Amino acid sequence: MKGLHETVLLDEAVVALGVKKDGHYVDATFGRGGHSRNILKHMEGNGKLLVIDRDLEAIEVANELTKNNDNVLIEHGAFEMLEQMISENFKGKADGILFDLGISSPQIDQAERGFSFNKDGPLDMRMDTSQGETAAQWLNKADWKEISKVLWRYGEEKKATIIAKEIVIYREEVKPLETTGELVGIIEKINRYSKKHPATRSFQAIRIHINRELEQVENVLPAAVKSLKKGGRLVVISFHSLEDRIVKRFFKKQSTAGKYDKRMPIAPADTAVLKIIGKPVKASGKELNNNPRARSAIMRIAEKL
Ligand SMILES: C[S@@+](CC[C@H](N)C(=O)[O-])C[C@H]1O[C@@H](n2cnc3c(N)ncnc32)[C@H](O)[C@@H]1O
Structure with a gap:
């Protein structure tokens, strides 16, 4: 199964x-x-x-x-x-x-689906992998204002703007985002560990956006x-x-x-x-x-x- x-x-x-x-x-x-x-x-x-x-x-x-x-x-x-x-x-x-x-x-547990901040995998997050834009495709093209809006609206992420700007800097100055690990790395530099993983809110928000x-x-x-x-x-x-x-x-x-x-x-x-x-x-x-x-x-x- x-x-x-x-x-x-x-x-x-x-x-x-x-x-x-x-x-x-x-x-x-x-x-x-x-x-x-x-x-x-x-x-x-x-x-x-x-x-x-x-x-x-x-x-x-x-x-x-x-x-x-x-x-x-x-x-x-x-x-x-x-x-x-x-x-x-x-x-x-x-x-x-x-x-x-x-x-x-199973969607969360399989690293290759890209829903998990605990497992490194492709930054996908689509429930239906037969169609639509992946999280990586969206994060590599959206402007920081759009990313920030999603992080705030669907994740109530307090550091939405800083995270969004850092994502844009990373993809422009380092390389396009490809993996969940890269996204977690960016967020970990901004958000501290508390009871929840620092990327919990951002991952929830991006997933909600990608799957509408x-x-x-x-x-x-x-x-x-x-x-x-x-x-x-x-x-x-x-x-x-x-x-x-x-x-x-x-x-x-x-x-x-x-x-x-x-x-x-x-x-x-x-x-x-x-x-x-x-x-x-x-x-x-x-x-x-x-x-x-x-x-x-x-x-x-x-x-x-
Ligand atoms: C919480 S799980 C359901 C678990 C299920 N009740 C069980 O006992 O195994 C939600 C499921 O709904 C599907 N799903 C979520 N949103 C959907 C949508 N808009 N259209 C069709 N399927 C959707 C997901 O792919 C996922 O498999």
Whole structure:
């Protein structure tokens, strides 16, 4: 198997989807398939699970899953294709859609993917290695203002401007950036070691930018609602506040139509299309003991009206 991923909120997400044995479900972030396998345990007969990922290695793992299981359908691609993928595969709408956002452990663990500041490798950071610009290509051409904006906006990196300027000096006076090690070397001269590695914030920011992660989440939520049947469940697990803020605001807006109150941060939609189900779910103490990565996970659940 191509690396292991410890699935977060494994049972909670499947309960939140309310899986019916002959329903049509979507795991839009297959990863290594932890959630998918759990959904399949509750499925029989005509039940269908469409699994999606933009990462080719994830799709290879998904292909293994289909060998013994007629209930699984697979699509390689990013969230912008979600609506089309669902309508083509289901010839209709879904009973539930799950998003477990962010990157998987195998993506971080493999040096050659370029996501890790702990392992030297090519400065890539693309989830989909079949297309798009790598982190190195972008860092070698963007001006310092653009780099600084990304580091601040997506990483809240306090030294964003100094780091951005040093990157530009390095590529102009030394050589174009090629490896994660070179980028870490530049950042280490500026940021001190604290509880977190000095490059944590910059790596997060560059990864979010390269994969257009926030834009993808922003655009896919309305598409997901359109692709759900009445009573269908939308379940979203986020790992950082930038993502969770988008999900929280969307759920609020789509569930509070007609209840306009000028103190609200955003105007509600004309007609409510969602009902929020329960409070946001966090990992249990037991899960946190086994998987520290679960600490930042927050799951929000809504039902289509
Ligand atoms: C946190 S992992 C999911 C782990 C999975 N639930 C499991 O149990 O193994 C997130 C996965 O979503 C994929 N992904 C993230 N953003 C995506 C997007 N915009 N479109 C498609 N796939 C995406 C990543 O490639 C990664 O494999």
